[in-house]
Amino acid sequence: MNVAVVTVGDELLAGRTVNSNATWLCEQFAERGVSVERVTTLPDRIADIARVVNEYRATYDAVIVTGGLGPTHDDVTMTGVAAALGRDLADHEQARAWLADAGYSREDLTDGTTDLPAGARALHNEVGVAPGAVLESVYVLPGVPAEMKAMFETVADEFTGTPTYREVVVADEPESALLDRIEELRATFDVSVGSYPGESVRVAIESTDETVSQKAAAWLRERVESQE
Incomplete structure (x- = not known):
């Protein structure tokens, strides 16, 4: 199994934040015998995310995207992934139900918090608020390291290969x-x-x-x- 890792964030490209997510993910994949063929960092720009995700999903068994999740102006990763797969964003009922169970009412959440690409499988954020998603071979995870690691563990068994x-x-x-x-x-x-x-x-x-x-x-x- 081979994968590509895409990390999203202007702060990564500016050197203000160390890209620890990429290193951690590569270590996890190596332990599972999964080959990481690409590690790419992109700005918070919808067109770039859509283009790279579309290219990589046609080339690799899976694409893991981290960062840029949430409802603020620069959280555009879900929009970019949806564009790459030709999907619209829609409020995800299960993701909203998870947050309701955690004590968040609809009024507590900023509009767009639970918007995921249509048809996506939601991934529960056990540490934070913004949900992740799986759509075909694309996995979208938060950028906050603690949130990303906890969410990855819920899908880790979906990545297998030959150990080295x-x-x-x-x-x-x-x-x-x-x-x-x-x-x-x-x-x-x-x-x-x-x-x-x-x-x-x-x-x-x-x-x-x-x-x-x-x-x-x-x-x-x-x-x-x-x-x-």
Whole structure:
């Protein structure tokens, strides 16, 4: 299963807010063996949201959109997603009933709070007010991290894949000096390899077979200079 993550918010693009939602979601998907193929950040702009969601839903198994939910002037994500799928926004009875059960009357809520794309499955916001939604392969979650995480947990089982096993070898050598051994590693084992230089070089080895990843890491550790 492959997915795209779309985070929405002018404050993200301005650097005023750290995009922790994208990092957290990528970690969740990696644990489930789901491949994240794209992470995209968009402004609070309906046309951009509609265009990107429409493109990604045709390419990936699922699109997860976070941020821009609610009834204020810059909360336009639901409108953009509805446009991408050719749907109108409509008041969602179940979402309104959830809020009523939580003690919110119709008069307490700003107009548009429970407007979701027609035909969407509502996702209850157990931490906040604005509901999320699922429409076809598009999942729309809040931008507030605590709300997003709680809501994602309610749909997490809908994302499955093949788990990968990761081993890291630390080499106290220049990255360029490791090229021949990395090439031999790839030729010897069915693994993917990434190298990440810093004070030392971290060589990450991944495989869908835990034994293979462990054997490949052991092979490389025997052939590099390391203080491990």
